[in-house]
Amino acid sequence: NKQILLKSRPVGEPTADNFQLVETPAPTPGPGQFRVKVIYMSLDPYMRGRMGAEKSYAANAELGQVMVGGGVGVVEDSNNDQFKTGDYVMCGTGWQSYCLSDGTGVMKLNPDQAPISTGVGVLGMPGLTAYYGLLEIGKPQAGETVVVAAASGAVGSVVGQIARIKGCRAIGIAGSAEKCAFVVDELGFDACLNYKDADFKEKLAAACPDGIDVYFENVGGKVFEAVLPLLNDDSRMPVCGLISQYNMTDLPQGTNMLPALMRSVLTHRILIQGFIISYHFHHLPAFLKDVSGWIREGKLKYREDIVEGIEKAPEAFMGLLKGKNFGKLLVRVSDD
Numbered sequence: 001n002k003q004i005l006l007k008s009r010p011v012g013e014p015t016a017d018n019f020q021l022v023e024t025p026a027p028t029p030g031p032g033q034f035r036v037k038v039i040y041m042s043l044d045p046y047m048r049g050r051m052g053a054e055k056s057y058a059a060n061a062e063l064g065q066v067m068v069g070g071g072v073g074v075v076e077d078s079n080n081d082q083f084k085t086g087d088y089v090m091c092g093t094g095w096q097s098y099c100l101s102d103g104t105g106v107m108k109l110n111p112d113q114a115p116i117s118t119g120v121g122v123l124g125m126p127g128l129t130a131y132y133g134l135l136e137i138g139k140p141q142a143g144e145t146v147v148v149a150a151a152s153g154a155v156g157s158v159v160g161q162i163a164r165i166k167g168c169r170a171i172g173i174a175g176s177a178e179k180c181a182f183v184v185d186e187l188g189f190d191a192c193l194n195y196k197d198a199d200f201k202e203k204l205a206a207a208c209p210d211g212i213d214v215y216f217e218n219v220g221g222k223v224f225e226a227v228l229p230l231l232n233d234d235s236r237m238p239v240c241g242l243i244s245q246y247n248m249t250d251l252p253q254g255t256n257m258l259p260a261l262m263r264s265v266l267t268h269r270i271l272i273q274g275f276i277i278s279y280h281f282h283h284l285p286a287f288l289k290d291v292s293g294w295i296r297e298g299k300l301k302y303r304e305d306i307v308e309g310i311e312k313a314p315e316a317f318m319g320l321l322k323g324k325n326f327g328k329l330l331v332r333v334s335d336d
């Protein structure tokens with residue numbers, strides 16, 4: 001059993017030294033338990049928070065323990081009536097090739113309906129995050145302008161496509177010309193801007209001539225500063241993530257934007273609401289019905305970025321925080 005442990009807590013960007021690869025015997029299930037052979041492990045931005053010592057909405061990972069995370073795999077050996085050998089499941093696997101479970105929080109997957117990898121992607125946590133945040137908080141109306149950053153990624157790609165399905169203009173923001181081309185040409189967004197361009201602010205304003213009605217916040221920082229002056233009266237801003245800040249060790253230097261932000265919130269009656277998707281899993285049935293339907297009808301597409309071998313997980317995770325992934329980042333841990 002290959003396992004990746006949290007060896008030390010990162011200061012700023014994670015480095016290879018924060019992780020340790022160990023090999024242990026495959027675990028044996030106890031009464032009521034079953035063993036899962038992990039096939040795909042999911043790498044997600046929230047894992048950076050778990051590696052730190054700062055208090056957050058979920059408990060921090062302990063030093064010397066297996067890195068936390070979700071994955072999909074196949075049941076190999078079971079003492080649990082509900083889960084048989086050969087069943088495909090999605091569960092909290094951690095960064096390892098085998099895990100034990102008693103069935104708590106485990107979801108069965110049907111490989112005849114969708115590739116199992118989608119259980120941690122477009123039909124899993126990131127897809128639900130996009131669906132819930134956009135529809136329940138963003139409340140997009142036909143004809144409105146919806147803007148989302150990290151637009152080629154797991155969450156952002158679904159946000160913009162649902163906005164289009166609901167009759168909105170979808171404007172993406174991403175970190176390279178290649179990602180922007182994919183977002184427009186493959187995913188069907190109306191436009192996509194590269195936030196690394198020198199004239200990004202002007203380009204964003206030009207792409208949103210009627211202002212912005214919904215800004216789905218994934219990144220924060222400079223991107224948000226460019227969005228703020230464009231927010232319309234009664235606009236909505238679901239705050240999903242702030243990835244540009246996850247490796248920060250201190251507050252950024254420069255102008256304090258807080259007074260300008262609060263003035264805009266007041267005068268434009270802007271709704272800003274943060275959410276953590278683990279509190280909204282009861283939306284799963286409606287989400288699965290809608291999104292799997294849209295995929296079947298060809299209205300919603302997804303892209304996966306698959307890294308081969310668990311040994312590559314730390315490097316791939318470090319890349320995720322710098323935009324090296326292109327699509328939902330997964331690690332193939334074993335063959336199907």
Ligand code: NDP
Pocket residue numbers: 044045046125126129149150151152153154155156173174175176179218219221223239240241242243244245275276277278320321322323324325326327328329
């Ligand atoms: P992605 O697949 O979008 O990958 C992360 C992307 O973030 C990178 O590819 C990169 O894209 C972008 N990025 C990285 N650094 C920066 C930066 N400094 N400035 C701007 N963009 C940056 O990840 P997910 O779709 O899984 O996650 C997207 C966001 O959603 C994250 O903030 C995450 O924390 C959040 N999230 C929140 C949840 C919740 O419950 N609230 C649940 C799931 C996700 P690019 O090259 O385009 O810059």
